[in-house]
Amino acid sequence: MGRWRPLRGDLPDEVVRLVRELRQYVDRGEMNAATVAAKTGYSRSSWLRYLNGRRLPPWPAVAALGRLAQVDVGHLRVLWESAAHAWARQSPADETDPAPATRGPAERADAPVTPETVPAPAADGTPRRGLPVARSGVLTAAAAACALLAAVLLAQPWDTGTDRGRPPDGAPPGAPAWPWPLHSAARQTAAACRSNGCRGLDPYREGCDRDSTVVHRLRAYDRVLTLQYSPACRASWAEVEAPAATSGLRIATTGGDQQLAAVGGAYTLMVGSGPGTARATVVVAAHQLGVGLHDSWIDPVSGRG
Structure with missing residues (x-):
């Protein structure tokens, strides 16, 4: 995505750590905002806000990018929950985007999220369904997000077959084939x-x-x-x-x-x-x-x- 803009000086340290982690995933995959949007189901404008620290990304978006980068979802969940608590302490509760009924999956609103409003993920990183949430009205939004994330993960839109088996464009000689594993x-x-x-x-x-x-x-x-x-x-x-x-x-x-x-x-x-x-x-x-x-x-x- 080119050179990253400096993050705001008033962002909590927990949020800064999360944003930097997500930026690394984007850099490693040599992606841009449009590519991330196409592969996660969240709009390009939303990802620009997330990756520049202007809005806290919801957990399904973070999990989708984490799975795309093949990272430890459990570790990523810890980073996100820490950032969500810090964000909730600092940010007003009414920061939401309008969500017209005609808005599609790639143009979905990205209302602020806290750990209490999203169920803990299963072992594979997919959010669990049917768990109680703290506020009225949040259950529907969380369920919709879970359903969309499941569809994205099942479809695996990034696995086109054309990229698999060869290094990404611009990779140095000897680079592993896409998708790049983060080896242990x-x-x-x-x-x-x-x-x-x-x-x-x-x-x-x-x-x-x-x-x-x-x-x-x-x-x-x-x-x-x-x-x-x-x-x-x-x-x-x-x-x-x-x-x-x-x-x-x-x-x-x-x-x-x-x-x-x-x-x-x-x-x-x-x-x-x-x-x-x-x-x-x-x-x-x-x-x-x-x-x-x-x-x-x-x-x-x-x-x-």
Whole structure:
């Protein structure tokens, strides 16, 4: 979705954490608001509000995006409930959108939601039906949302068959086929190195690419900069697709560790760091592109890159 707008300074920390998590899912899938709308049943304008922190997304929308990104729905539910409680404490109770009877599924209103108004999800993330709710009138809306989410999940509109079995456009060489799994280290074979033992080593020679995940990526100037992380190796590195005419491809940590690729290099050696403390940068067309766990940026570079 390009560079994200800064979130409002008055948003509760719990809401900020949820929004950043959802932004990561969108970035990992290289989606935009229109794509997310088509694949979740919530309108493009609603997702723009959700992803910019102007409205708290309802749980069915969050669950649909989480399933699309193949993440742990239980973890996502905890983040959402925390954000919902914080939002309810700060926001007025009458913030609702008009909901005309003619409005279709993709144009559904996104009235504010709290944990008390939505049933807890089943093990697969699908909201349960038939549970009591706190307010009169909310039951109908919750049931309708549950029914629509079930239809979306059964239809799986994102599984067109044309994307499955090949990496998304712009993915670096060796990227897994769509949909990208967020691998667990427990499911991987033993790594050749781990954490600080991986520092300065080649991620492909050490086999750390086998379970690597995309932490964040930025597309600009016909390049794709990616921050990669291996849960099995507990190490990070930077990659750039179309490395020609680039320089300064670097992976650096907040602790001062860094690895710099040669001019025109496609990836760096590893640093023994998790994704929360690593940043990837590269210089192209007199601009530095950068990505971290939650942020991306493009800054002009003066002089030689």
